[in-house]
Amino acid sequence: MDDSAEPLGNDEHAAKPRRGNPWIKAEQRLGLAAARWAMVLGAVLNLAAIAQAACAAALLGSMLHIWSGGWRVLLAVLGFAAAAGLRAYVQMLAEREGFELGAAARRRLRGSVLSTLLALGPAGLRGKHSADLAATAIDRVEAMDGFHGRWIPATAQAIIGPALIGVAAFYADWRAGLTLIIAGLFVPFAMAVAGIGASVAAKKQFLAMTRLQIRFLDRIRGISTLVLAGRANDEAAALAQAAAELRQRTMRVLRVAFLSSTALDLAAAAALVIIVLRFSAVLHGNLALAPTALFLVLLTPEFFAPLRAFSAVYADRMAVEAVAEDFQALPAPPLPVPPVNIRSVAAHGVTLSFERVTYAWGGQKPVLENLIFKVGRGEILLLTGASGSGKSTIMDLILGFLTPDSGLVSINGAPLETLVPAARTKMLGWIGQKPVIFAGSIEDNIRFGRPEASETQLADAIRHAHLTELIASLPQGLKTPLGEGGFGVSGGQAQRIAIARAFLKDAPLLLLDEPTAHLDPVVERDVLESLRHLAIGRTVVLATHSTMAMDFAKTIGAKRLDLDALRYASWRSEVV
């Protein structure tokens, strides 16, 4: 693949630097509100630092034989030790508190992201890749840790710290205090001046850097494609070149951006030099001033420490820019169903009907147009048609993942959307093409259908789903771990687990969405046999294009709805 400058340097792909992204602002407010205790700890640290500097200055004064007096020295030693002990302890608390702030924020964000995704369901997230959604729920949430755990406390500290120490310095010697305060104010000023050129560019550069990392990840993920196409060497060269170009551009930005750190260094060095010179002029002979002079020299690094800490967490702030858009791009959670209209219907013997249902996927030609059909209690409906003819759309409409553009889907005469969601899901059983096997034991996976099921019910479900033999053959039996890193089940075995789930759930309306599409003929026959048991006494909708499954449906007296025929020649009614 040819390389690169293009995606990385292209400004269109770089997020536009926005003044005050509202999502980041909201996070910042939440973070500041949560960081009160951290601020108190920070202030205590500064006060202890002031006390310690005062004690150290007094001790150094005595050391230089300026004032003597044993008890004063003793008091200063004790004060020094107490202040140092307090600082050590509070620093430890502050560090732990910072972690807790980050942890709480991650818990909050992750909870809200996952709740939203779970509430939206598969239809609301159509077109989004589950791995990408997982990256938002995991990695992007982790990326917010530094913002809440470090950046916000450091921001508060960068104001509180210099303010407290500046006041103390001012109180000790107003000229020196003023020097510090002016130097302190120079820092944000100089940062802003250097930043006018650099901050926008730095933000863009940070994104370009992130993008290079993403590109690297993308090429590593596709490495087998590159190797098989014989292009791995070219791509390695292209990656090296892209990195080199990015480095050159980044360094151009950094040369300016680092000036803001240099401003801080300059302010700190200048303040120290000025304070030393200011005192040297008056010190000659005036020994009483010595402790004050030493106090201020010791206080100068303390004054700048919070500012240094603040500039050290710059990357944590920048990291947010890179993830904010992904958080904002998450769809809003669906509105809760208005409680007034909610009701439930008798759960036994279900009649399902579609009345002039029309549905179109986002502005395209409708997949379903004025569809009418009815499946009575205990009846079986066979849905056939080419892929794309709307079989899955019908399933999603019944499952409530989609709502029709017009027309009504009703169960026992009650429109679907007026049912309590929990009552609706209780009535529905579903088996898809490829059931998802979760990390956990076989038992967990079967009980997924109804965790509170009794042992007998579980045993019945296993027997009906023809899983008894498989489980008996495994050394760990029901406790055999499945899913990532566990025992790999075949397509047919996974389908039987799904059937066992459906048995356990015992829902009166059963939806079968191409349940045998990925199976061997031999396995298919066997799975269909299990499905026959499952279908007894239930209302069933079976979507398939397997001839074996169609024949099977005929033997159990299914009605057929052919969506292709509907599409090409209005609709043919074997059904209504």
Add this chain to the structure above:
Amino acid sequence: MNPILRISALWARHALWLGAAVLLALAALGAGIALMGVSGRYLAAALFGITLAVPLALQFTGLARVVLRYFERIVGHEAIFRALADLRVWMFRGLAASAAGGLGYRRAGDALTRLVNDVDTLDGLFLRIFVPGLSALILTPVLGWFLWQEHGLALAALAPFLLVAFYMPLRAAQAAQQNAGKAGLAMAGLRSTALDALQGLREVKIFEAEGRMLAAVQAREAAHLAAQRELIARSSTLNAQSFLAAQAAILTAILLGFLGTPIPALVAVLVLIAAFETVLGLPRAGVLYGQCAAAAARVVHAAEAPSPVPDPAVPSPMPSRNAIAFEHVSFRYAPDRPYVFENFSLQLPQASRTAILGPSGAGKSTIAALLLKLIAPESGHIRLGGTDISLLPAEAVRHRIAYLGQTTHLFADTIRNNLLLGDPTADDEKLWAALEAAQLAEAINALPDGLDSWLGEGGATLSGGQGRRLALARTLLMDAPILLLDEPCAGLDAATEQEFFKVLNTAAEGRTMLLILHRLTGGENLDRIWRLTGGTLISAAG
């Protein structure tokens, strides 16, 4: 070899830059120490009424510190950017040569993400561990000299300095290393639980498991946070202890000053304060080192893993013909796994067209992997034009085969660049012809930027079916005498599928073609059709 050393050895190429960065860092540190020292000397001298010609030195060291710090940052970043770029390319080449060629089959996307994160972790190795560590080392004798000037006994203050600069970071690194396994496991658990919940969203909704899944993720999250909290508890304790040790040293130095000469004592105390400021961050660097060590081990392990199918030392010449034969091939993925094939044979004569049908999991894709030398048979031979492919270099074999796999990756790049992967020399006309053949030209034409439209990560701007077709167009561009297509029609509807086979029948003219399908549609023009069940082929027709 220690993985950290292995990684450092890779950076030898940038020794000049890295060396310059270290020197500048040391010089800046020296200027900082000098500034504190000069300030103390000047103040103390003034107290005793001695006038020293110090102001110039004071201003000079102050300025030197500022300027040196600036260049330290610039050169340090330049050096580390160079080193990291090399590390990435090294890892990419390593993965390409080793097992990763076959990773597509194992769908190890998640493991790869972790690996890439590991590389990012290593960027702290130089600037945040190596440079401060070296600074502390060089600082030690300098500090010793200043303390000696104060009083012989003041050298005692060196002990806490060594403790903070070297022992505490070691303890922190051990703690981090012990924690790394637990933290990594907890994170992997969190990740897979979240992925489970999202991949199984349909099941989750239908079985009303939203609450259960959320609780499961939160339980894993709690374990993850607990592991991190444990490390924070230990490292914050170490930091507090280091701070106390530093303050004890400073207090000792001050009190010993009562015994020694005042001016050197004041200087020594101020220098000590500045020195501790430099090393108090080292325990934190120790934690980072512990994490880096684990990351480096994984990166080195992955990049230097041996190739599962090593190339022959003395390769045979490439055969001129392109017939393929599987002769009594047996294969299984691991000695404790069942055989995918036992004594499997298949003949694909030159320029013949063959299809293998079968449900997923029957081993169809394993045939492709064997042919591409991603895996090697346990016994039996696979021949290309009569020569056993184990005697041929993998790259040359792959060069003969235009392959479309089920997990073929679409890159986050332009559509044009994705296509050029198939044939870097193709002109626009050729690209459009391939798109036409894959029934995708119309859709690409409709995009505002046409061929130069940007494809998101994993092909996000195209639908699943369109993405497959783009991969197909890329494969058709490859000018190889063998076509190996694994489910080329996934994502095509029945009508387009028919169209596609018409085009394919022309494109495959004169080439040896193997189609792997789960069912036939009737449009294929085939010589042989096999059905694969239970590891054996049954003639289906043809």
